[in-house]
Amino acid sequence: MRGHFPLKMAVGATAIMLLVAGCGGGGDDSGDEPFVASIGIGEPQHLIPSNTTESNGAEVLAALFTPLVDFDANNNPVLVAAESIETQDNKVWTIKLKDGFTFHNGEKVTADNYINAWNHAAYGPNGMGGSYFFERIEGYDALNPQDPDGEDGPQKAPTPATNKLSGLAKVDDLTFTVTLKEPFSGWRSVMGYTVFYPLPNAAWASEGVLKEDFEEAPIGNGPFKMKGKWEHDSKIEVEKYDAYPGEKPKVDGILYKIYQDQKAQYADLSSGALDVVTSIPIENLASAPTDLGDRFKKSPNSVFQFVGFPTFLPQYSKVEVRKAISMAINRKEITDTIFRGSQAPATSFVSPAVAGYRENSCGEACTFDPVKAKALYEQAGGPKQIKITYNADGGHKAWVDATCNQLKTNLGVDCVGVGEPKFADLLTKLEKKEDVGLIRLGWIMDYPLMENYLGPLYSTNGSSNYYGYSNPEFDNLLKLGSAAPTPEEAIKYWQQAEDILARDMPVIPLRLGQNVYGHSERVKNVEVDRFSKVDLLKLEPAS
Amino acid sequence: MFRYFVRRVLQGVLTFFGATFIVYALMFANQTDPLQALAGERPLPDNVRQALTERYHLDDPFIVQYGHYMRGLLTGDFGVSLTNRKISEMMSQAWPVTIRLAVLAMIIAVMISVTAGIISGIRRGGPFDTVTLVITLILLALPIVVLAPLAQLLFGIQLKWFPATAGADPGLFQLILPAAVLASLVIATEIRVTRASVAENLRADYVRTARAKGLSKRRVIGIHVLRNSLIPVVTLIGLDLGNLMAGAIVTEGVFNIPGVGFNLFRGIRTEDGPLVVGFVSILVIVFIVVNLVVDLLYAVLDPRIRYE
Numbered sequence: 001m002r003g004h005f006p007l008k009m010a011v012g013a014t015a016i017m018l019l020v021a022g023c024g025g026g027g028d029d030s031g032d033e034p035f036v037a038s039i040g041i042g043e044p045q046h047l048i049p050s051n052t053t054e055s056n057g058a059e060v061l062a063a064l065f066t067p068l069v070d071f072d073a074n075n076n077p078v079l080v081a082a083e084s085i086e087t088q089d090n091k092v093w094t095i096k097l098k099d100g101f102t103f104h105n106g107e108k109v110t111a112d113n114y115i116n117a118w119n120h121a122a123y124g125p126n127g128m129g130g131s132y133f134f135e136r137i138e139g140y141d142a143l144n145p146q147d148p149d150g151e152d153g154p155q156k157a158p159t160p161a162t163n164k165l166s167g168l169a170k171v172d173d174l175t176f177t178v179t180l181k182e183p184f185s186g187w188r189s190v191m192g193y194t195v196f197y198p199l200p201n202a203a204w205a206s207e208g209v210l211k212e213d214f215e216e217a218p219i220g221n222g223p224f225k226m227k228g229k230w231e232h233d234s235k236i237e238v239e240k241y242d243a244y245p246g247e248k249p250k251v252d253g254i255l256y257k258i259y260q261d262q263k264a265q266y267a268d269l270s271s272g273a274l275d276v277v278t279s280i281p282i283e284n285l286a287s288a289p290t291d292l293g294d295r296f297k298k299s300p301n302s303v304f305q306f307v308g309f310p311t312f313l314p315q316y317s318k319v320e321v322r323k324a325i326s327m328a329i330n331r332k333e334i335t336d337t338i339f340r341g342s343q344a345p346a347t348s349f350v351s352p353a354v355a356g357y358r359e360n361s362c363g364e365a366c367t368f369d370p371v372k373a374k375a376l377y378e379q380a381g382g383p384k385q386i387k388i389t390y391n392a393d394g395g396h397k398a399w400v401d402a403t404c405n406q407l408k409t410n411l412g413v414d415c416v417g418v419g420e421p422k423f424a425d426l427l428t429k430l431e432k433k434e435d436v437g438l439i440r441l442g443w444i445m446d447y448p449l450m451e452n453y454l455g456p457l458y459s460t461n462g463s464s465n466y467y468g469y470s471n472p473e474f475d476n477l478l479k480l481g482s483a484a485p486t487p488e489e490a491i492k493y494w495q496q497a498e499d500i501l502a503r504d505m506p507v508i509p510l511r512l513g514q515n516v517y518g519h520s521e522r523v524k525n526v527e528v529d530r531f532s533k534v535d536l537l538k539l540e541p542a543s
Numbered sequence: 544m545f546r547y548f549v550r551r552v553l554q555g556v557l558t559f560f561g562a563t564f565i566v567y568a569l570m571f572a573n574q575t576d577p578l579q580a581l582a583g584e585r586p587l588p589d590n591v592r593q594a595l596t597e598r599y600h601l602d603d604p605f606i607v608q609y610g611h612y613m614r615g616l617l618t619g620d621f622g623v624s625l626t627n628r629k630i631s632e633m634m635s636q637a638w639p640v641t642i643r644l645a646v647l648a649m650i651i652a653v654m655i656s657v658t659a660g661i662i663s664g665i666r667r668g669g670p671f672d673t674v675t676l677v678i679t680l681i682l683l684a685l686p687i688v689v690l691a692p693l694a695q696l697l698f699g700i701q702l703k704w705f706p707a708t709a710g711a712d713p714g715l716f717q718l719i720l721p722a723a724v725l726a727s728l729v730i731a732t733e734i735r736v737t738r739a740s741v742a743e744n745l746r747a748d749y750v751r752t753a754r755a756k757g758l759s760k761r762r763v764i765g766i767h768v769l770r771n772s773l774i775p776v777v778t779l780i781g782l783d784l785g786n787l788m789a790g791a792i793v794t795e796g797v798f799n800i801p802g803v804g805f806n807l808f809r810g811i812r813t814e815d816g817p818l819v820v821g822f823v824s825i826l827v828i829v830f831i832v833v834n835l836v837v838d839l840l841y842a843v844l845d846p847r848i849r850y851e
Contacts, residue, residue, distance in 0.1 A: 144590040257710075264708050427579060
């Protein structure tokens with residue numbers, strides 16, 4: 001018995017030593033193990049570039065694809081996949097691609113990949129959600145014939161005679177030209193948007209027809225490639241693409257975990273099961289700064305929140321009335337108390353995310369002054385009751401009610417917030433010209449140009465000009481800006497156009513969006529950009 | 544018995560068609576503009592609207608759309624969602640995880656509520672009965688929208704006993720917390736029904752007879768009382784199983800489980816008729832089958848009940 005004891009001890013000691021050694025070895029190995037950072041997103045609608053206009057899909061595609069241009073800190077375009085983008089007249093643009101880029105299946109990226117992808121995107125019957133970005137290119141109308149008797153009529157739109165944009169022409173394997181309908185100095189920036197990514201030959205089932213399962217595992221030209229397939233409602237995993245010629249990412253892979261609810265994302269971040277949450281929900285903002293410490297961060301994004309005055313409502317037709325309402329709103333109080341600093345007061349008609357933004361271009365009309373507001377409102381004979389209509393599924397009730405309370409106190413009027421179930425219901429009411437009062441709206445930019453705010457929101461034919469504002473002078477200045485020979489001159493015209501908005505007050509600017517995000521202790525250098533995307537090239541393991 | 548079974552199945556078929564028709568009609572009536580709902584606040588260009596309207600037959604009249612849908616359904620084709628995903632695929636992902644969740648919740652609920660119900664039924668007015676009464680009162684008063692995040696915060700984030708969320712393909716361990724939360728929906732009522740039923744049966748004549756015969760207490764309660772007391776409880780459990788599947792919207796949202804509740808919520812939010820009707824038709828079948836099983840179980844529990 002006695003003799004056995006030391007032997008046991010020796011065995012035990014060896015075992016412990018082996019264990020320790022094993023642990024040490026494991027520690028060394030972990031340096032070689034791929035480092036995968038996880039980012040929380042919602043389920044993307046699509047992963048075809050030209051059909052991706054929502055942020056979840058765009059976030060994933062940004063890992064898989066490299067754009068022609070990206071943007072620097074001052075929102076000016078910098079070349080990425082393009083070697084040069086040149087133009088003499090802002091109408092014909094020659095794009096030369098960098099040599100050496102390949103798709104993840106090994107195919108070389110050529111001019112054809114862009115031309116084919118863009119033709120497919122612009123072809124009306126394909127129903128791609130981002131097709132309208134190609135509107136400026138010559139030949140777009142031939143691909144999108146008008147329905148002869150309008151949308152509701154019995155006749156259907158004729159099938160287009162061609163499926164190729166006449167404005168796209170190949171020069172050689174790495175060069176192609178884009179001819180626009182009208183000169184547009186900002187075209188270089190437009191091409192940075194998601195819908196302008198190229199598609200490999202492997203994407204096509206036949207000419208102009210995408211493979212049905214392409215979006216289950218998209219093949220791109222970006223720094224990361226798909227690892228496995230898109231697991232719907234669960235996850236999308238990407239890994240470093242070794243043959244990527246551009247700047248290499250510092251992480252080996254990204255796991256996009258799909259959540260239905262942002263609060264669940266935050267719960268996983270708090271328990272250490274998720275590395276990056278790009279948008280912390282308001283409910284968690286009270287505790288997040290203490291929970292996360294210096295891992296709780298903020299950065300500006302391009303969101304612009306405002307309310308518009310439908311022009312068919314006579315009670316708001318006087319500019320003094322609109323101005324008085326705007327002056328009676330204490331923006332700071334709302335961003336501080338309701339949004340807990342996750343949004344900032346807006347006092348301009350465009351977001352600071354674009355070059356040419358000026359602080360407080362709205363001037364006095366966006367400065368809180370209840371006394372003056374009340375005097376102005378009474379003098380102009382504003383309506384006794386103000387109504388603000390919003391979509392109830394977007395979490396807008398709290399601030400609309402708060403705004404209403406401010407208007408009640410400061411203008412001495414009655415004010416009600418009316419929630420429509422969905423945004424589409426609000427639009428239906430607008431179409432029928434019902435008395436909806438003020439309408440809540442928001443805008444996220446697609447490419448960083450002032451024009452991307454001014455055009456869709458305030459021009460007569462603007463796609464999101466739901467309130468019907470129309471001023472020929474404004475339209476003209478916008479057009480002059482778009483046709484200006486240089487971006488600097490364009491900005492000058494656009495700023496003049498913005499000054500007209502400050503005079504006319506078609507909308508009340510309310511708030512600017514901010515990315516309020518957080519990350520785990522596993523990662524560092526987490527930056528969320530103006531498009532609310534994580535900067536994947538900067539993201540680093542913490543140790 | 545067999546004739547009864549056939550009759551019930553035929554009734555079930557009728558119920559199935561009636562229910563899907565009504566749900567489809569309701570979704571159709573509720574539809575304002577599903578394409579805009581999908582695009583959110585973005586403008587929807589006319590050409591895109593045209594192409595998608597044709598693809599999903601959105602401009603057809605109700606009967607034609609319903610016809611398209613039923614033709615597909617009867618050949619086993621559930622159609623595609625508005626994001627162009629096969630609904631059959633979505634279902635094959637969602638149903639297994641929700642069934643796992645609901646069954647686990649059911650097991651937790653039955654174990655707790657039948658045990659607690661019997662004990663408090665036997666010792667009415669005792670300390671255990673009183674404590675249970677208070678706890679069930681609290682459970683009844685707490686809505687699941689409060690309970691689920693609270694449980695997540697406490698057991699998932701602060702104590703770290705369980706993972707904070709379960710995900711798309713959860714194991715048993717990951718499902719325990721959400722299942723327990725879901726079970727709390729039905730535990731309170733089940734305890735009370737069991738308790739009342741046991742208490743009533745304890746006073747029944749046949750129990751007195753059994754005691755008079757000199758049977759052991761264990762046998763009196765285990766065989767005579769329990770078997771007779773379970774009839775109302777089994778009915779309740781059967782109904783609850785369906786409720787648990789349909790009512791998992793909040794739990795699945797909080798614990799990030801992409802199951803049936805989540806898909807129903809998504810379908811309703813995006814006005815996606817085929818998606819909602821697909822899931823509801825399976826839910827209808829679940830309800831029909833479960834209720835049939837419950838009715839057949841009566842006969843097993845109570846020999847006096849005969850079906851002809």
